[in-house]
Amino acid sequence: MPVSNKELYERAIKVIPAGVTRPFRFFEPYPFYARKAYGCRLVDVEGREYVDYWVGHGALVLGHMPKCVVDAVKEQLDLGFHFGVCNEWEVKLAEEVCKLVPSVEMIRFNNSGTEANMHAIRLARAFTKRMKIGKFAGHFHGVLDPLYVAVNWPWDEPETAGMDPLATKNTVLLPFNDLDAVEKILKSEELACIFFEPVQGSTCVAAEKEFAKGLREICDKTGTLLVADEVITGFRLAPGGGQEVLNIKPDLTTFGKAVGGGEFPVGALGGKTEIMELMDHIKYPKRSENVVQGGTYSGNPLVMRAGYEAMKEYKKGIIYDHINKLGERLKKGLQEILEKNDIKGYVTGLGSMVKLHFLKEQVKQYNLQTLLSKSNKEIEKKYFYHLISNNILAMAPGKVHFFISYPHTFEDIDNLITVTENFIKTIK
Numbered sequence: 001m002p003v004s005n006k007e008l009y010e011r012a013i014k015v016i017p018a019g020v021t022r023p024f025r026f027f028e029p030y031p032f033y034a035r036k037a038y039g040c041r042l043v044d045v046e047g048r049e050y051v052d053y054w055v056g057h058g059a060l061v062l063g064h065m066p067k068c069v070v071d072a073v074k075e076q077l078d079l080g081f082h083f084g085v086c087n088e089w090e091v092k093l094a095e096e097v098c099k100l101v102p103s104v105e106m107i108r109f110n111n112s113g114t115e116a117n118m119h120a121i122r123l124a125r126a127f128t129k130r131m132k133i134g135k136f137a138g139h140f141h142g143v144l145d146p147l148y149v150a151v152n153w154p155w156d157e158p159e160t161a162g163m164d165p166l167a168t169k170n171t172v173l174l175p176f177n178d179l180d181a182v183e184k185i186l187k188s189e190e191l192a193c194i195f196f197e198p199v200q201g202s203t204c205v206a207a208e209k210e211f212a213k214g215l216r217e218i219c220d221k222t223g224t225l226l227v228a229d230e231v232i233t234g235f236r237l238a239p240g241g242g243q244e245v246l247n248i249k250p251d252l253t254t255f256g257k258a259v260g261g262g263e264f265p266v267g268a269l270g271g272k273t274e275i276m277e278l279m280d281h282i283k284y285p286k287r288s289e290n291v292v293q294g295g296t297y298s299g300n301p302l303v304m305r306a307g308y309e310a311m312k313e314y315k316k317g318i319i320y321d322h323i324n325k326l327g328e329r330l331k332k333g334l335q336e337i338l339e340k341n342d343i344k345g346y347v348t349g350l351g352s353m354v355k356l357h358f359l360k361e362q363v364k365q366y367n368l369q370t371l372l373s374k375s376n377k378e379i380e381k382k383y384f385y386h387l388i389s390n391n392i393l394a395m396a397p398g399k400v401h402f403f404i405s406y407p408h409t410f411e412d413i414d415n416l417i418t419v420t421e422n423f424i425k426t427i428k
C-alpha cells in the first residue's frame, strides 16, 4: 500500500516539532508530502499533481529538474561530490557570476543565504571599522540574529524566542522606499552597511528606482556599504539580478537559491575586490585582520557544477522575456479582477514575483507598511486553501505570493487568474 499524506503527518508529529521542517510548510489539516517534481509541477505521495508557484522557495527559476542541471549533476555523481578540497567548478561558477553581475568582482561560496549574510556583516564591519548595521523594516535576510528583527508585522514584536537582545543592539531599522527618512537616520548613525532586498520577497514590494539610486548616493556620502540581498532576486529578475533592473552597483551582494541552479543548498557573497580581499588570508595573514569563512560543504563540486550549468541558461535572456511576460499578465489579470469585483486589495510585483494583497481597508498610498498593517490574513489563508483545492500551490498559507519559473505557461497563468476570480466571487 502506498503511504498517504495523513499517515506521514501522523508519524512526523511524533518526531519533528509540528511535523514540519519550517512552520509555513504546515497546511491544514496536514501538509502534503511531495514525491516527485518536474517542470512547474509537484506530485505528492498520493499521486495528486499541483502547478507549483512555490518553486523551491523561489529558487527554481528554471523550474524543477532542468535537463542541463540534471545531466551535469548525474555525471558529477559518478566523479565524486564532496571533495573537501578545491575543484574546477567553483572557479568556473565564480567566473560566470562575475561576468553576469558586474558589481561582483570576487565571490566566495557557502551553503545558504543566511550564511552569506552573516559573512557580509562581518566583512562590512571589518572594512568600515563600524559596528552598526542597517536593515529595512519588513525585509527578510534569513534567521541570523542581528538581521532577524522587524521582519513580520507588527515590527516591534520579537520574531523569535531565544534571541539574545545584545545581538540586535547594533541593528538600526530603516523605512523602505523612504529616502528622506533614511538620510535623516544616517546623519545620526554611523553604519557599516545597509542591507536591502531589491524586491522584498514575500510582499513582492520592489525598491523604487529613484529610491535605489538615492540610497546608493547616501551610502557613498556616508561611507556606508550597500549590501544587496539578492538571495531571491539574483538570476530571477534578470541575469544581473535586481541590481541590473534597478541600475545600481551595490558594494556587496549576497546570493542563494538560483546561484546553485536552484536545486541545492547554496549561498554566496560577492562584491568589490578591495572589500572581498579582506577574506584573503595570504594578503592579510594576521588573524585579526582577515575575515574568516567556514563551511564543510562550501563550494562543493555538485552544487558548483549545477550553478555553472544554470548560468549558461540564465545568460541566454530568453528565460526572462518569458517569465517577466507571464508576471505582467498575472499582475494585470489579478488587478483587473480585484477592480471588477470591487474587492479591497492591491497587486504588487516585479518581473516573475507577484503578490495579491487582500486588505481590511483600501488605502490611498500603498507601501510595505500599509500593505502589511492592513493585510486581511483570514481571506489570505482561505485563498491559499482555495488554490490548493484547485491543484495550485502558492507560497505560503499566511503569505500567498507567486514565483513564476521558466516552464510555466500562459495557460497556467490564465488558469490561476480564473481560479482566483472564482475565489473572489465567494468573498464578495
Ligand SMILES: Cc1ncc(COP(=O)(O)O)c(C=O)c1O
Binding pocket: 057, 111, 112, 113, 114, 115, 117, 140, 141, 142, 143, 197, 201, 229, 230, 231, 232, 256, 257, 266, 267
Ligand atoms: C531575501 C532573502 N535573504 C536571505 C534568505 C535566507 O536564505 P537561506 O534560506 O538560504 O538561508 C532568504 C530565504 O528565503 C531570502 O528570501
